[in-house]
Amino acid sequence: MIICICNRINCSSVRAAVGAGARSPNAVQAHHGCKFNCGKCSCSIGEIISEEMDRQAPSPVLVAAE
Numbered sequence: 001m002i003i004c005i006c007n008r009i010n011c012s013s014v015r016a017a018v019g020a021g022a023r024s025p026n027a028v029q030a031h032h033g034c035k036f037n038c039g040k041c042s043c044s045i046g047e048i049i050s051e052e053m054d055r056q057a058p059s060p061v062l063v064a065a066e
Helices: 011-019 025-031 042-056
Strands: 002-004
Touching (some): 002 042, 011 025
């Protein structure tokens, strides 16, 4: 799905940018060599970043109590 109409950035492109280290909507745009035009996609990009960060977070290690 297209997230940023102005710069033709889709969900996969946002996820790829997060995988490469982008942690903010501005960093996602910079990863793709562009800047915000209208900015309407900023919240959607932020949500995808959050989802990806949650997905990439390591699972907590459970330790038995003594």
